[in-house]
Amino acid sequence: MTYVVTESCIRCKYTDCVDVCPVDCFREGPNFLVIDPDECIDCAVCVPECPVNAIYAEDDVPGDQQSFIKLNAELSPDWTSITKSKPALPDADEWKDVKNKLDQLVK
Amino acid sequence: MLHSPIEADAVIIGAGPVGLFQVFELGLLEIKAHVIDSLPEAGGQCIELYPDKPIYDIPAVPVCTGRELTQNLLKQIEPFGAQFHLGQEVRTLEQQADGRLLIGTSQNQFFLSKTVFIAAGVGAFQPRKLSLEGLEALEDKHIFYHVKHPEQFSGKKIVICGGGDSALDWALFLVEKVASVTLIHRRDDFKAAPKSIAKMRELCASKKMQLLIGQITSYEVQDDRLKEIVVTDIDGNTQLLPVDDLLIFFGLSPKLGPIAEWGLNIDRKQLTVDTEKFQTSIPGVYAVGDINIYPGKKKLILSGFHEAALAAFAAAAYLNPEKQIQLQYTTTSPKLHKALGVSSPTFE
Numbered sequence: 001m002t003y004v005v006t007e008s009c010i011r012c013k014y015t016d017c018v019d020v021c022p023v024d025c026f027r028e029g030p031n032f033l034v035i036d037p038d039e040c041i042d043c044a045v046c047v048p049e050c051p052v053n054a055i056y057a058e059d060d061v062p063g064d065q066q067s068f069i070k071l072n073a074e075l076s077p078d079w080t081s082i083t084k085s086k087p088a089l090p091d092a093d094e095w096k097d098v099k100n101k102l103d104q105l106v107k
Numbered sequence: 108m109l110h111s112p113i114e115a116d117a118v119i120i121g122a123g124p125v126g127l128f129q130v131f132e133l134g135l136l137e138i139k140a141h142v143i144d145s146l147p148e149a150g151g152q153c154i155e156l157y158p159d160k161p162i163y164d165i166p167a168v169p170v171c172t173g174r175e176l177t178q179n180l181l182k183q184i185e186p187f188g189a190q191f192h193l194g195q196e197v198r199t200l201e202q203q204a205d206g207r208l209l210i211g212t213s214q215n216q217f218f219l220s221k222t223v224f225i226a227a228g229v230g231a232f233q234p235r236k237l238s239l240e241g242l243e244a245l246e247d248k249h250i251f252y253h254v255k256h257p258e259q260f261s262g263k264k265i266v267i268c269g270g271g272d273s274a275l276d277w278a279l280f281l282v283e284k285v286a287s288v289t290l291i292h293r294r295d296d297f298k299a300a301p302k303s304i305a306k307m308r309e310l311c312a313s314k315k316m317q318l319l320i321g322q323i324t325s326y327e328v329q330d331d332r333l334k335e336i337v338v339t340d341i342d343g344n345t346q347l348l349p350v351d352d353l354l355i356f357f358g359l360s361p362k363l364g365p366i367a368e369w370g371l372n373i374d375r376k377q378l379t380v381d382t383e384k385f386q387t388s389i390p391g392v393y394a395v396g397d398i399n400i401y402p403g404k405k406k407l408i409l410s411g412f413h414e415a416a417l418a419a420f421a422a423a424a425y426l427n428p429e430k431q432i433q434l435q436y437t438t439t440s441p442k443l444h445k446a447l448g449v450s451s452p453t454f455e
Binding site: 038042077 | 152156157360361375
């Protein structure tokens with residue numbers, strides 16, 4: 001199994017999750033993070049770190065977020081590894097409660 | 108080379124904390140165990156991922172590191188003389204006609220055991236691969252994830268990838284013995300012994316070694332040999348580099364691997380067990396620790412210890428169906444004192 005980053009992360013990218021990952025499996029894009037499903041060991045440490053509850057176990061991803069399972073797998077090979085947290089995107093707080101923002105994702 | 112199988116009463120797959128404690132619980136019931144692990148040393152995740160991180164939830168141990176926990180467990184199981192088979196991954200598990208289980212490892216070592224305890228956590232730790240199409244064909248020929256025979260690189264143009272101790276140690280070791288060494292890391296930040304980093308910088312400054320910051324993005328093959336690689340830096344600039352052999356040290360990552368193919372019932376990549384015996388869908392095969400799943404399962408080391416105790420009792424009954432298995436206490440039982448190799452206290 002793997003954990004999956006879902007929509008809430010888009011345009012926020014708080015990055016608290018990456019500091020706690022024991023296997024460095026987060027990958028960073030311009031305005032979103034993903035988890036490399038081949039590296040994630042299912043330890044769940046990152047879940048409570050996310051201030052916007054964007055991370056779910058693969059089997060618990062909400063119905064309307066299912067496409068993110070594939071998206072994490074597709075984007076992780078091309079995005080670079082991120083292992084240390086950094087400041088969130090400048091307008092993260094304005095975007096954190098916005099729903100249906102998949103169209104905002106920059107690949 | 109094929110070895111004749113080792114006959115055993117119990118084989119434990121995984122030398123993490125739960126696998127080690129399984130040795131203890133079996134030992135008290137006078138069952139000797141063999142332990143197999145893919146890592147070169149015992150400890151599993153505790154050694155590979157958290158050697159220096161404190162653990163606070165081991166009962167009666169207010170705090171200990173992953174390494175200390177491993178060392179204490181090894182000390183605790185010493186009386187039972189378990190045989191360790193490290194640095195090899197279990198590939199196959201097949202039930203034989205007589206009910207015994209045939210286990211085969213990556214080093215062609217076979218075991219014929221009456222019981223098996225799978226304490227494999229999240230799987231066997233394996234080297235992270237460089238993910239470029241078609242590279243597998245060159246593995247162990249011109250692309251290496253571990254080095255067995257360093258002399259084979261003499262006179263060759265060597266490229267080493269990675270930013271940890273393994274990458275730097277091999278770069279420093281090989282630099283005088285090969286035609287050239289180029290170290291490639293995705294950023295100019297190394298997680299290795301400061302002394303090795305300083306030495307590497309010194310060698311680069313004196314042009315004895317080359318350091319490139321970037322990633323390998325493609326490669327060229329000629330006559331089944333590696334010819335050159337393309338290194339792309341963070342700004343997208345590419346550079347061609349001639350190479351004979353490529354050594355890759357991207358660290359280790361656990362993979363469930365072949366366990367999924369042993370015909371055991373699996374739910375969410377974990378082995379389903381009952382909570383009386385922690386037995387899998389194959390009789391005599393038990394699963395303990397993070398690898399198992401049952402209603403209410405919590406992935407805690409202490410849960411694994413409990414599971415190991417009950418699995419050991421179940422195995423004892425399975426191995427000796429005629430025999431009544433008594434629960435004995437290490438404080439008072441002369442029989443257990445004998446097993447532990449300690450003298451029984453005398454009371455006056």
